[in-house]
Ligand code: HEC
Ligand code: HEC
Ligand code: HEC
Ligand code: HEC
Ligand code: HEC
Ligand code: HEC
C-alpha cells in the first residue's frame with residue numbers, strides 16, 4: 001500500500017510540475033517574436049496590459065517619429081499647388097504621384113533627370129518631416145523636407161541651395177535616435193573607412209516601450225502567469241533610479257549630435273551609464289555653448305533650476321506618456337510647483353498674466369545654430385526654432 005501511495009504522490013507531483021511548466025511555455029510561446037532577440041516582447045504585447053498608455057502613446061511624438069511612408073498620409077500634406085520647388089530658372093524638384101508611389105522628381109530645363117521615391121519619413125511633424133529612399137541596403141535623404149512652420153517644402157537641412165542633391169546617406173545613427181532598432185552590418189573597406197548596410201525588413205519604426213524601459217519579455221511572461229500580482233517584476237522602476245540615471249535615460253537621444261558614439265545605443269537600457277556609450281564632448285557640457293537642437297540635457301544642466309535644486313530631471317516637467325504639446329499653462333504649473341514665491345519687478349508684473357505663461361519669457365524659442373532651412377525664391381535661410389532649455393532671465397525680456 002505504502003509503495004503505491006508513494007508512486008501516486010510522485011506521479012501527482014510530476015503532473016503538477018508538467019502543468020506548471022507547460023503554462024510557462026504557453027505564456028512565453030504565445031508571445032510574438034521580436035527582432036531584437038529573446039529578451040524583448042514588442043509593444044503589441046506591452047499594451048495588452050497597459051491599455052491607458054496605449055491610448056496616450058498613439059499620439060505621442062516618440063512613437064510617431066519614424067515610419068514607412070503611407071501615400072494617403074503624404075497626400076494630405078502636399079497640395080497640387082505647392083508641390084514644386086524651384087532652385088532657379090532651370091532646375092526644380094517636383095513632388096509627383098505616379099503608379100509606383102510618390103516621388104521627388106528633379107528636372108533641368110524641363111527634362112527629368114532623377115526620380116526617387118518617398119520610402120521612409122523622419123519626424124512626427126511637430127516641426128518637420130524629412131524623407132528618405134532605399135537603394136539596396138542603404139538609405140538616402142531626399143532633397144526636400146516639409147516644414148510645419150511654413151506648411152511647405154524647403155531644402156533639407158544642411159543641403160546646398162544651388163542644386164538638388166540626392167546622395168546624402170542616412171546612417172544608423174539617425175535611427176538610433178528616431179527608431180527602436182535596425183539590423184546592420186558594418187564592414188571595413190580600407191583603413192579606417194567603413195561601409196554600413198541596413199536591413200529594411202529588420203527595422204523597428206518609432207520609439208517603442210522597450211526603447212525607454214529596456215527589454216520586457218520576462219516582465220510580460222511573469223505577469224501573464226501571475227495575473228494577481230500587482231507589483232511590477234522584472235522591469236526597471238524609474239522611481240528607484242538616481243538623478244543621473246534618469247537624465248541619462250533621456251540623454252541617450254537628447255544630448256545632441258556632437259557626441260561620439262562608442263557603441264550602438266540601441267542596447268542602452270534605463271539604469272545604464274551613458275558615459276559607457278558616448279565619448280563626452282566636454283566643450284558643450286554644462287551649458288558651454290550647446291545647440292538648442294536635440295540637446296535639452298546639456299542646456300538644462302547649465303541652468304540654475306537644475307544646478308541649485310537637488311532633484312530636477314526631465315520628468316519634473318515632462319511625462320513622456322502624455323501629450324500636452326503647446327499647453328504652456330500646464331507647464332507653468334510645473335514651474336510654480338518649485339517657485340511658489342517669485343520676486344518679479346513692477347515692470348515685469350505690469351506685463352500681466354504672468355502665472356499662466358512662464359515659458360515664453362524664461363524658455364524662449366531660439367534658432368538652432370546647426371539647422372536652418374531654405375525656402376524657394378528666398379535668398380536667406382529661415383531659422384529652425386526650438387525651446388531653450390537653458391531656463392534663465394533673458395536680457396531682452398527685461399525691458
Ligand atoms: C500580462 C500583463 C503585462 C504585460 C504583457 C506587461 N506588463 Fe508591465 N506591468 C504589469 C503589471 C501588473 C504591473 C504592475 C502594476 C502597474 O504598475 O501597473 C506592470 C508595471 C509596469 C511598469 C511600471 C513599473 C513601475 O515604475 O512601477 C512598467 C514600466 C511596465 N510595466 C512596462 C511594461 C513593458 C515595457 C511591457 C512590454 C515589454 C509590459 N510592461 C508588459 C503587467 C504587464
Ligand atoms: C530613443 C531616443 C529617445 C529617447 C530615449 C527619448 N527621446 Fe524624447 N524624443 C526623441 C525624438 C527623436 C524626438 C522627436 C520626435 C518627433 O517629433 O519626431 C523626441 C521628442 C521629445 C519631446 C517633444 C515632443 C513632446 O512630446 O512634447 C519631449 C518633451 C521629449 N522627447 C522628452 C523625452 C524625455 C523626458 C525622455 C526620457 C524619459 C525622452 N524624451 C527619451 C528621442 C528620444
Ligand atoms: C520616451 C520614453 C518612453 C517610452 C517610449 C515609453 N515610456 Fe513608459 N515611462 C517612461 C518614463 C520616463 C516613465 C516614468 C515616469 C515617472 O516616473 O515620472 C514611464 C512610466 C511607465 C509606467 C508606469 C506608470 C506610469 O504611467 O507612470 C508604465 C506602466 C509604462 N511606462 C509603460 C509603457 C508602455 C507600455 C510603453 C509603450 C506603449 C511605454 N511605457 C513607452 C518613458 C517611456
Ligand atoms: C542624438 C539623437 C539624434 C540624432 C542622431 C538625430 N536626431 Fe533628429 N531629432 C532628435 C531630437 C531629440 C529631436 C526633437 C527636436 C529637437 O530637439 O531638435 C529631433 C528632431 C528631428 C526632426 C523634426 C521632428 C519633428 O517632428 O518636428 C527631424 C525631421 C529629424 N530629427 C530628422 C533626423 C535625421 C534625418 C537624422 C539623421 C541625419 C537625425 N534626425 C538625427 C534627435 C536626433
Ligand atoms: C525642481 C524645482 C524647479 C522647477 C520645476 C523649476 N525651477 Fe526654476 N529654479 C529652481 C531653483 C532651485 C532655482 C535657483 C534659485 C536660487 O538661485 O535661489 C531656480 C531658478 C530659476 C530662475 C532664476 C534663474 C537665474 O539664472 O538666476 C528662473 C528665472 C527660474 N528658475 C524659472 C523657472 C521656470 C520658468 C520654470 C518652469 C519652466 C522653473 N523655473 C522650474 C528650481 C526649479
Ligand atoms: C522646467 C521644465 C522643463 C524641464 C525640466 C524640461 N523641459 Fe523640455 N520642455 C519644457 C517646455 C515648457 C517645453 C515647450 C513645450 C511646448 O511648447 O509645448 C519643452 C519642450 C521640449 C521638447 C520639444 C522641443 C521644442 O523645442 O519644442 C523636447 C524635445 C524636450 N522638451 C525635451 C526635454 C528633455 C530631454 C528634458 C530633460 C533633459 C527636458 N525637456 C526638461 C519644459 C521643460
Ligand code: HEC
Nearest residue numbers: 335339342343344345348351354355357358361393397398
Ligand atoms: C513677461 C516676462 C516674464 C514672465 C511671464 C515670467 N517672468 Fe519670471 N522673470 C522675468 C524677469 C524680467 C525677471 C528678472 C526680475 C524682474 O525684472 O522682474 C524674472 C525673474 C524670475 C525669477 C528669479 C527671481 C526670484 O524670484 O528669485 C524666477 C524664479 C522667475 N522669474 C520665475 C517665473 C515663473 C515661475 C513664472 C511663471 C509663473 C515667471 N517667472 C513668469 C520675466 C518674466
